[in-house]
Amino acid sequence: MALRNMVDKVKPTFEKGGKLESLHSTFDAFETFLFVPDRVTRKGGTHVKDAVDLKRLLIIVVLAMVPALLFGIWNLGQQHSIVFGLDWGFWQKVWYGFVRIIPLYLVSYIVGLGIEFVSAQLKGHEVSEGYLVSGFIIPLIVPVDVPWWMLAIAVAFAVIIGKEVFGGTGMNIWNPALLARAFLFFSYPSKMSGDTVWVGGLNKALAGGTPWKGGEVVDALSGATPLSHASLDGLSAAGTTPWNLFLGDIPGAVGETSVIAILIGALILLATGVASWKIMCSSVLGALLVGWLGNIGGVSDIPCWEMLLMGGFAFGTVFMATDPVTSAQTECGKWIYGFLIGALCITVRLFNPGYPEGMMLAILLMNTFAPLIDHYVVNANVKRRLKRAKTV
Amino acid sequence: MSDQIRLKKGLDLPIAGAAFCEVTTRVKPDLVAVRPTDFRGMVPRLLVKEGDSVKAGSPLFADKKCPAMVFCSPVSGVVEAVVRGEKRKLLAVVVKADGKDEAVHFDVSKVSSLDKKGMTGLLLESGLWPCLKQRPYGTVADPEATPKAIFISAMNTAPLGADPEFALKADVDAIQAGVNALGKLTQGGVHLSLGARNFAGSEFHRLTGVVFHQFEGPHPAGNVGVQINHISPINKGEVVWTVDLHLVAVIGRFMQKGVLDMRRIIAVAGPAAVNPSYAEVPAGVSMKQLTKYFGEGDIRIISGDVLSGEAVGPDGFLGFYHNQVSVLKEGHYYEMLGWANPIRGKKFSFSRAYPAFLCCKKKYDMDTNENGGERPFLVNDVYGKVLPMDIYPVQLFKACLAGDLDKMEQLGMYEVIEEDVALCEYVCPSKIEIQNIIRDGINLMMKEL
Numbered sequence: 001m002a003l004r005n006m007v008d009k010v011k012p013t014f015e016k017g018g019k020l021e022s023l024h025s026t027f028d029a030f031e032t033f034l035f036v037p038d039r040v041t042r043k044g045g046t047h048v049k050d051a052v053d054l055k056r057l058l059i060i061v062v063l064a065m066v067p068a069l070l071f072g073i074w075n076l077g078q079q080h081s082i083v084f085g086l087d088w089g090f091w092q093k094v095w096y097g098f099v100r101i102i103p104l105y106l107v108s109y110i111v112g113l114g115i116e117f118v119s120a121q122l123k124g125h126e127v128s129e130g131y132l133v134s135g136f137i138i139p140l141i142v143p144v145d146v147p148w149w150m151l152a153i154a155v156a157f158a159v160i161i162g163k164e165v166f167g168g169t170g171m172n173i174w175n176p177a178l179l180a181r182a183f184l185f186f187s188y189p190s191k192m193s194g195d196t197v198w199v200g201g202l203n204k205a206l207a208g209g210t211p212w213k214g215g216e217v218v219d220a221l222s223g224a225t226p227l228s229h230a231s232l233d234g235l236s237a238a239g240t241t242p243w244n245l246f247l248g249d250i251p252g253a254v255g256e257t258s259v260i261a262i263l264i265g266a267l268i269l270l271a272t273g274v275a276s277w278k279i280m281c282s283s284v285l286g287a288l289l290v291g292w293l294g295n296i297g298g299v300s301d302i303p304c305w306e307m308l309l310m311g312g313f314a315f316g317t318v319f320m321a322t323d324p325v326t327s328a329q330t331e332c333g334k335w336i337y338g339f340l341i342g343a344l345c346i347t348v349r350l351f352n353p354g355y356p357e358g359m360m361l362a363i364l365l366m367n368t369f370a371p372l373i374d375h376y377v378v379n380a381n382v383k384r385r386l387k388r389a390k391t392v
Numbered sequence: 393m394s395d396q397i398r399l400k401k402g403l404d405l406p407i408a409g410a411a412f413c414e415v416t417t418r419v420k421p422d423l424v425a426v427r428p429t430d431f432r433g434m435v436p437r438l439l440v441k442e443g444d445s446v447k448a449g450s451p452l453f454a455d456k457k458c459p460a461m462v463f464c465s466p467v468s469g470v471v472e473a474v475v476r477g478e479k480r481k482l483l484a485v486v487v488k489a490d491g492k493d494e495a496v497h498f499d500v501s502k503v504s505s506l507d508k509k510g511m512t513g514l515l516l517e518s519g520l521w522p523c524l525k526q527r528p529y530g531t532v533a534d535p536e537a538t539p540k541a542i543f544i545s546a547m548n549t550a551p552l553g554a555d556p557e558f559a560l561k562a563d564v565d566a567i568q569a570g571v572n573a574l575g576k577l578t579q580g581g582v583h584l585s586l587g588a589r590n591f592a593g594s595e596f597h598r599l600t601g602v603v604f605h606q607f608e609g610p611h612p613a614g615n616v617g618v619q620i621n622h623i624s625p626i627n628k629g630e631v632v633w634t635v636d637l638h639l640v641a642v643i644g645r646f647m648q649k650g651v652l653d654m655r656r657i658i659a660v661a662g663p664a665a666v667n668p669s670y671a672e673v674p675a676g677v678s679m680k681q682l683t684k685y686f687g688e689g690d691i692r693i694i695s696g697d698v699l700s701g702e703a704v705g706p707d708g709f710l711g712f713y714h715n716q717v718s719v720l721k722e723g724h725y726y727e728m729l730g731w732a733n734p735i736r737g738k739k740f741s742f743s744r745a746y747p748a749f750l751c752c753k754k755k756y757d758m759d760t761n762e763n764g765g766e767r768p769f770l771v772n773d774v775y776g777k778v779l780p781m782d783i784y785p786v787q788l789f790k791a792c793l794a795g796d797l798d799k800m801e802q803l804g805m806y807e808v809i810e811e812d813v814a815l816c817e818y819v820c821p822s823k824i825e826i827q828n829i830i831r832d833g834i835n836l837m838m839k840e841l
Binding site for chain 1: 405407625627628629630692694698699700701703718720722723724725726727728729730731732736739740741742743744745746748758759760761762763764765766767768769770771772773776782783784786787802803804814817818819820821822823825826827828831
């Protein structure tokens with residue numbers, strides 16, 4: 001194979017003693033991306049190994065997010081054209097979304113992978129593929145108008161403080177993608193919350209006082225996500241039906257609006273067994289329970305099932321709560337962890353009018369407590385073992 | 393009546409090249425080796441030198457800590473070589489058979505009236521004591537210890553493993569004699585586990601003086617460690633002994649005849665094996681005498697099974713405890729974008745990330761390629777799916793990595809040895825060497841406790 005010969009030819013340059021030794025990890029990352037390595041099993045271990053590796057598992061997660069991304073790209077153009085009163089066709093909308101999302105991906109991957117490559121080289125490790133997923137999620141959960149330099153800082157924060165200081169992929173406590181979003185949210189709240197950040201170009205137009213076509217339409221729509229008027233009256237006043245919530249043609253972060261696209265992703269993850277069905281299931285149960293309690297308690301008039309369709313709940317449950325590193329590691333712990341995420345998310349929504357989107361904080365909080373949950377689950381096993389010893 | 397234990401977790405590896413139920417060779421002893429490295433926790437003291445004549449049953453080396461424990465030559469002949477490694481570590485004593493079949497004779501006329509001490513002495517003297525392994529840690533049993541019970545697995549679920557119902561069907565009487573001898577060593581009884589698949593028709597039902605257990609499920613249900621975990625788990629301070637069934641037969645033959653007869657029927661199998669089938673060989677047989685089973689090209693020859701055996705190479709020898717030789721192709725090749733191939737039909741995966749799980753009857757030509765690079769622990773739920781024990785595997789592995797003795801003890805380190813977690817290593821998407829982690833953990837515990 002010509003490509004293989006080429007790689008073999010340049011390989012010595014990057015090996016120990018070669019001219020570009022300092023780029024060894026980077027070279028290795030690209031080589032193993034192109035070719036499953038020729039390494040064989042070692043002494044003292046199993047002689048055969050399963051075909052699955054992290055690249056395979058993580059590419060499935062990325063694939064599962066593609067429907068949400070594709071829908072989000074179209075929806076960017078859709079929302080923009082509604083607010084600005086533009087009479088765009090399908091491809092125009094897609095092109096608009098595409099042009100807006102690509103820079104975010106470039107920033108996310110260049111900054112994030114850049115840091116990963118450097119730190120892998122410093123530690124003398126191979127580059128871990130973990131950031132492929134985090135980097136894919138980040139543009140899907142931030143406002144499309146976020147300035148690129150802000151995103152770059154947020155990504156750097158998430159990768160360095162959120163991951164590398166703990167020892168890199170597999171050792172982190174918080175989901176890196178959510179950490180980037182939380183960083184943006186707390187550092188630059190004006191770009192992250194409010195009614196106007198979720199439609200591409202709207203904030204800028206408002207700030208600049210630029211007149212735009214169909215300005216009156218905006219009074220009714222105003223670009224706010226349904227969460228900011230989370231009552232049945234509020235929803236119907238904004239003209240949002242549960243069907244809109246399910247389909248996702250509403251303002252919001254790129255990846256989170258379309259429940260149907262997220263469900264396709266969930267099916268892929270569950271069919272391949274990559275994500276834990278226990279976490280997804282228990283998160284939905286927790287959300288339904290609290291939503292139902294809030295409904296009969298008179299806190300909110302929205303039926304509990306509609307809560308599942310709103311905001312970042314679906315995206316968070318399917319793609320972020322199930323992160324194997326930051327979730328609970330024990331099977332029993334997963335039920336508790338997922339349930340609390342769902343319950344907390346809806347609790348925040350019901351009782352905190354100032355900040356209606358509870359999913360980010362619910363997941364980050366439960367990431368923090370996941371080791372504690374595991375500790376008690378594992379301790380039960382330890383106690384069982386000790387008890388067994390005493391009874392004999 | 394026996395209790396029936398059904399295990400769901402685990403995996404029967406669909407590897408091609410299973411042995412036909414036919415003994416295709418009876419190997420005459422030529423070169424055999426006894427390797428001190430087969431016995432964990434034993435420090436050898438050499439008793440012979442090159443050129444010495446030995447008989448079957450003559451001691452070759454002894455344990456420094458317990459001088460009565462000797463390791464004997466399985467054949468009569470001349471000591472051909474004393475193989476040493478780094479720091480003069482004794483690796484093997486190689487004996488060249490002379491074909492005279494001379495053996496040391498032991499007095500076995502009164503075995504039925506021996507007590508524990510007498511039986512221990514006889515087994516130690518004859519070099520058969522090392523057949524007994526001890527849990528925790530999988531070391532050679534300590535003759536001074538009082539075991540809770542003795543466990544034997546008459547069920548082999550290891551990939552391509554020798555079927556005891558076939559390989560040992562002629563040895564039921566010998567096994568009975570072996571069981572009788574072992575029964576003198578413990579108050580807790582001799583426990584024998586049978587597979588549920590052929591429970592009713594099993595030859596071993598004829599045995600008396602054993603407690604039967606019935607296990608059903610995929611590998612590692614046949615591992616004695618897993619069975620102990622379900623029958624009577626090992627607690628801190630307890631000791632149990634285990635014996636491989638084919639070694640029970642060896643002990644039994646000795647008790648019947650008074651001479652060491654360590655011939656065994658082994659399975660020679662694997663995707664790179666030619667005419668995979670069974671062979672009758674002396675203990676410690678040289679792989680050079682089995683070459684007719686090995687395929688062409690770059691192959692790996694493993695004493696034991698493909699999950700926890702040892703790669704010994706074409707000049708190596710069969711391990712003391714092994715009754716299987718596996719032959720695999722080496723996996724020195726690059727696979728372009730293999731991880732992205734949606735089908736990748738030639739490779740098996742336990743995960744559902746490949747469609748392999750849809751064709752459940754297919755057998756795979758597995759090789760030794762790692763199928764990926766080593767990464768940190770990331771996926772945490774896969775290990776528990778192949779470890780049918782009440783143990784949290786990831787937590788235990790991490791305790792071993794951290795060298796945290798308290799945690800290791802609390803999380804069940806006494807209950808596992810490498811072979812029990814071998815499947816965890818097989819399925820690990822991060823390609824972590826889990827058996828080595830457990831091995832280091834055991835060595836650390838033996839040193840510190």
